[in-house]
Amino acid sequence: MRLEAIDIPLILPQPMSGKASYYDEDEEPGFFSKLFKKKDVPEKSFFESRIEEFGYEDLYDELSDSPAIYQVRNTSYDKSVILTENYFILPGQEIFPLERISKYVICNLGQMPWEQYAEDRGIDTPYDPTYISEYEGEEEYELERFKISLIIIDKYGVQFRYDFYMEASDRRDFHEQFSNRCDGVDFTREDVLDGKFSEDYDYWITQMM
Numbered sequence: 361m362r363l364e365a366i367d368i369p370l371i372l373p374q375p376m377s378g379k380a381s382y383y384d385e386d387e388e389p390g391f392f393s394k395l396f397k398k399k400d401v402p403e404k405s406f407f408e409s410r411i412e413e414f415g416y417e418d419l420y421d422e423l424s425d426s427p428a429i430y431q432v433r434n435t436s437y438d439k440s441v442i443l444t445e446n447y448f449i450l451p452g453q454e455i456f457p458l459e460r461i462s463k464y465v466i467c468n469l470g471q472m473p474w475e476q477y478a479e480d481r482g483i484d485t486p487y488d489p490t491y492i493s494e495y496e497g498e499e500e501y502e503l504e505r506f507k508i509s510l511i512i513i514d515k516y517g518v519q520f521r522y523d524f525y526m527e528a529s530d531r532r533d534f535h536e537q538f539s540n541r542c543d544g545v546d547f548t549r550e551d552v553l554d555g556k557f558s559e560d561y562d563y564w565i566t567q568m569m
Contacts (some may be wrong), residue, residue, distance in 0.1 A: 362530060363429040363440070368544035370437050371451045372419055375412060379495065410455040416445070419455065422447060428537040432506050432525045439478050441524050443537050448510070449522055456512070458529045463513040466535055468557050475557055478505035483528040483555035508552070512544070513568055528555025 395469055404412070431440040442449040446458040479560060491502050493516035506525040513519050526534060531553045539546055547568055 361431060361433050361527065362533060363431055366423075366427075366429050366437060366440065368420060368423045369439075372411065372416065372423060372444065373408070375408065375416055382411060386518070401480070405452075407452050407454070415453060419444075419447070423449075428462070428534070430526055430530045430534055432503070432527055435487065435525065436504070441526050443534070443541060445541065447537070450520075450522060456520070458515070458538075458542040459513050460514045461542045462515045462517075463545045463547065464538075465511050465543070465547035465568060466538075467509050467511065467548070467552055469507060469509055470562065472504070472507075474501035474504045477501040478488055481505060481558075488528075497557060500544075511568070531555065548556065 417534055423442070425445060427445075428443040429440055430442075431437065438451050440451055442451070447477055448454070448458060477493075479499070481502075487503055487506060489502065492501060493499055503525060506527060507523055508526055508531070510524070511519065511520045512522075535553055
């Protein structure tokens with residue numbers, strides 16, 4: 361489903377310079393606090409590094425300016441996919457500048473063990489975290505059946521692949537929004553946008569190169 365708004369602080373955490381120390385700011389730190397002070401500073405995640413690279417304030421403005429937000433029903437915000445005017449965002453994972461894209465394709469992951477399960481459930485059947493299949497172990501496919509790939513080749517010829525969850529009914533709108541925001545050459549097939557299974561990841565790499 362497409363969301364109209366999302367809680368930006370959940371998507372874009374404030375940059376942290378380090379954890380607060382246990383002593384008072386006006387108090388001179390002792391020997392041990394000086395010795396172990398560096399250990400109090402957490403390492404930045406890749407996502408936090410991206411926020412720092414592109415600027416927190418600029419990204420906040422992007423997320424405030426009518427972004428296209430997609431999320432599978434009954435999942436949490438960290439499973440969402442976001443398009444702003446200038447970025448493709450997977451919360452907690454990646455922030456990718458759309459201006460860097462030379463070629464791209466939205467495609468299926470290829471021959472996956474849950475393809476038959478997905479077809480049997482039906483492309484329009486909403487995700488149900490409480491669903492119990494008549495076949496043992498198939499419940500693990502309930503969310504996986506929504507997974508697709510976005511493959512990008514940037515202006516330097518570097519290839520990127522992002523797997524994420526999206527309802528079949530959102531694919532066309534996502535594709536349209538994505539295409540309107542970047543100038544890359546599009547290799548996406550119609551059947552993928554219809555929620556059908558087709559050629560896999562390796563096929564599309566050969567087509568794009």
